[in-house]
Amino acid sequence: MAKESPSPAEANLPFRFLRVIGRGLLRSLFHIEIDGLERLPEGGGYVLTCNHLSWIDPLVLMAHLPAAPRVHYLAAAEYTTEGPWLVRKVVDLAGGIIPVDRQSHRGSRAVVVQSLQVLKGGGVLGIFPEGKCGTEEGCLQPLKDGAALFAARTGRPVQILGISGTVELYFRKRIRVRVGPLLEPRPDEPQDELLARVEQAMAETIPPLDPGQPRVKLLTWLNRIF
Numbered sequence: 001m002a003k004e005s006p007s008p009a010e011a012n013l014p015f016r017f018l019r020v021i022g023r024g025l026l027r028s029l030f031h032i033e034i035d036g037l038e039r040l041p042e043g044g045g046y047v048l049t050c051n052h053l054s055w056i057d058p059l060v061l062m063a064h065l066p067a068a069p070r071v072h073y074l075a076a077a078e079y080t081t082e083g084p085w086l087v088r089k090v091v092d093l094a095g096g097i098i099p100v101d102r103q104s105h106r107g108s109r110a111v112v113v114q115s116l117q118v119l120k121g122g123g124v125l126g127i128f129p130e131g132k133c134g135t136e137e138g139c140l141q142p143l144k145d146g147a148a149l150f151a152a153r154t155g156r157p158v159q160i161l162g163i164s165g166t167v168e169l170y171f172r173k174r175i176r177v178r179v180g181p182l183l184e185p186r187p188d189e190p191q192d193e194l195l196a197r198v199e200q201a202m203a204e205t206i207p208p209l210d211p212g213q214p215r216v217k218l219l220t221w222l223n224r225i226f
Contacts, residue, residue: 008123009044009069015094023063036179044069044122047158049147052128054166072118073126137209148195158183162205180205
């Protein structure tokens, strides 16, 4: 059981500590650019979406987005709460993960309940709505309907993010994160229309891949960690 803060919007001390360590480690390995943090809402209670290219994407976001309001990510249970021993211990200590069983959908009701509690408690619900990692920079896979479902059900907005540079990882690779628009659900807007708006905004927010990359590609084994 993860040791969560009393409020979903608060970041506990273990998470704050790991976030600082993680940011330093990531910046020592990669060249990371974050564009538009000032566009994030000051308060929580919204859904955060981002395209997904690699296992490192959530780590980059957790290390560089504000510590509070806390982002709680929907994440595959086999990689987090049921993953390697070290990952399980970190998740248990820092929290911020809502595990999803992608094979059997066991506990799907609990996922919905926890997600709604995060939004109603002023936290941020983080979703990678493609459902799996893409294989090509700049391309967005068809979206699952989770982000639009939670936004439509609660009336909370969807904050769009985009990331590039993580399909292929090597030393000093340039990774770019861009904060896009905040989409408010329209009155009586069908869920599929909201999903289409989210998909379009995500595709437009993905930063272009920087062509000026180092020629010596060290640490390419980073691609094969998961």
